[in-house]
Amino acid sequence: MRHPAEVLEQVRVRYRKNWRDWLLHADETAFSFPLAAANAQDIARDSETVGQWLRAWRNWSEAHPAAQLRTATRRTVIGPQEIITHLDVSTITDLVALDENLNDHWRRATARWARLATLPGGLVTERIRPHLQQIIDLDDADFEILIKSAVWFTENPRSGLTIRQVPILGMHTKWLARHRRLILACLNITENPHVSSDQPDEELEQHDLDPLGLKALPVHIDVILADPADRARVGGLRHLRAPLPEIDALPIRPETVMIVENKESAYLVPDQPRTVVIHSLGNHLNVLDDIAWLHVARHLYWGDLDRAGFLLLSRARARLPRLASVLMDPNTLEEHKALAVEDKTQADPPLSNLTDTETSALAALSTEQGNCVRLEQERLPSPFVLDRLGRAM
Template sequence: MHEPDHVLDKIRARYRNIWRDRLLLGADTAFLFALAAPSAQMIARDSDTVSRWMREWRTWSAAHPTARLRGGSRRTVVGTQEVFTHLDLPTIDDLVSLDQDLADHWLRANARWARLQKLPGGAAEERLRPHLQQIVELDDADFEILLGATTWFTENPRSGLTIRQVPVPGMHTKWLSRHRRLVLACLSIPDLGGDIDQNDEELGQDNLDPLGLKALPVHVDVILADPVDRALVGGLRHLSAPLPEIDALPVHPETVLIVENKESAYLVPDRPRTVVVHSLGNHLNVLDEISWLDGARHVYWGDLDRAGFTLLSRARARMPHLASVLMDQTTLEEYKALAVEDGTRVDTPEPNLIAFEAAALAELLTAHGTYLRLEQERLPSAFVLDQLNRAMEGHGSGQVRY
């Protein structure tokens, strides 16, 4: 015999399965839920329990007048007994009225679907269907931005603007990164772009093309460690410029040091025929576009954490002869006291780490099942400079790969 709470769980599950169809198709049919009514033998064997169950359902029914209890007869040794067999709910409105969360969800879904249908060109039901739950869960401000963005992109399909130039209040790069698939669904545009890292400051051109937008030029940060190279660009040591301008620099380095973080890169002293590229983050694709990298020795220095090794592996996938420095088990063990706990989600590295790098990565896992992070900036400067010099000279003590 099902209690009211058990049937309510069934009602919630049924709603989750059908609400999209009811919203999109508009058809409304009755719902019927079996109560697992007691048998004649059960009534004869335990009439007190059956009586209590009947009273519970009568009380519940009185508090929910839109729900209808259906009865049936059971022939027992003490005569015919009437029991409740099913719960009838004539419409989906009757169904959601039994649970406030369902009622709120259904009300919001209907209100938002009505507004989506009023967008220019209407709303493509099948393309929006997989995204309806996310749309309903948006807060009011984000939903208003979604409507504004859809309207604007419909009216301006090939604007050629950057995201920040689009005159939709509240829409910015982070918002579009999180909600780009919803905008495309509302526009009935297939999503052919790649996965988006929501921590990126800028979306790539492939992600912006379907919306008719253009990406900002990718800026690359470099340090010209050779005074001779600096003389060619007015004495500038630190440069941050769009990728084509960096590629056009009149330099021919023998060594290129790729450093994960800016503060650490600033430690690198002057050195002949050396250029430092830093602060790329996940934008490692720029390494394919800088022609003066060809023919140079490539050395990578990243944080001693899981993200650092993932970035190293991705850079090495583009530069097969990429060496690493200060990313070894010896450095980690010597300065482990400076490490902190690392709870961030990190992608698995490419399968190209070499033995000492893989050993250092494994060492990051503690006995408690947590991970460590030893950031570049925490290492003593004198130690860092010694190791960098040895690495760039090509005889780092087993820490460099060529």
């Protein structure tokens, strides 16, 4: 015999499985939940327990008038007995009224679907379906931006604007990175398989923006000209930040290019003939493919001694197979482990192109307690760094 709490869980399971179909196809339907009612033998054997069960259902029914209890008569040795066999519900509205959370979710879903259904151009239900839960979970402000964005991009499919030029209050780079796929679904635009993962801290690239008719800002590259002769060719500038095509066009031919993860550490690199430093690329390592003078040079990489640092190293090496790491070895970590801190961040595993030394250093980041540590490159003492960089260069 199923008790009200058990059947309510069945109601929740059926709702979670089917609410999108009910919302998209608006099929009114009736619902029935069998209660595994007692048979004649059960009633005769333990009529007291069956009686308590019946009273529990009748008390529950009084608090839920939209639900109906279906009954049947059982012929028993103690005479005919009326028993409850099913919980019947006539409509979806009555179904969700059985649970406050379901009721809130359904009311929110129907209200938002009514707004979505009025978008210009109509919606392809199978494209919007995978995103419905995320749309329902949006707070009210983000949902309003989504609706306004879908209308604006429908009316301006090839605007050529940058993200911040779009005249929608609240639209900015991180918002679009987080919600771009929802907009595409509202516009009935099929997603390209190679586009980014829509993480809020990632900068959108041009192929992410093409379906929306937007223009990405030029990618800027930070470089340090460590060779005084190279600086003389650009008016004496040592630190440059410029769009990728201008960096590619620099009149330089370095023998060594050092890629440094962070800006502060890059500033430590001393002057060195025919040497250029590229720094602060983050995840934008694809730009390495488009700098011609880089590919005829020797390549060095210096990053943080942490899981993210080794991930970036492996991704850079995938583009520059001859890339050698500096200050990313077990000895550096061991000698300065007192400067390390606990690493609670998440990072994907690196590609399978780390050297044995790098793999050992990565393994040494894990503690006996199962935690991880990180040693940021800025924390290493300058004399030690300058000595090791001098040897490498």
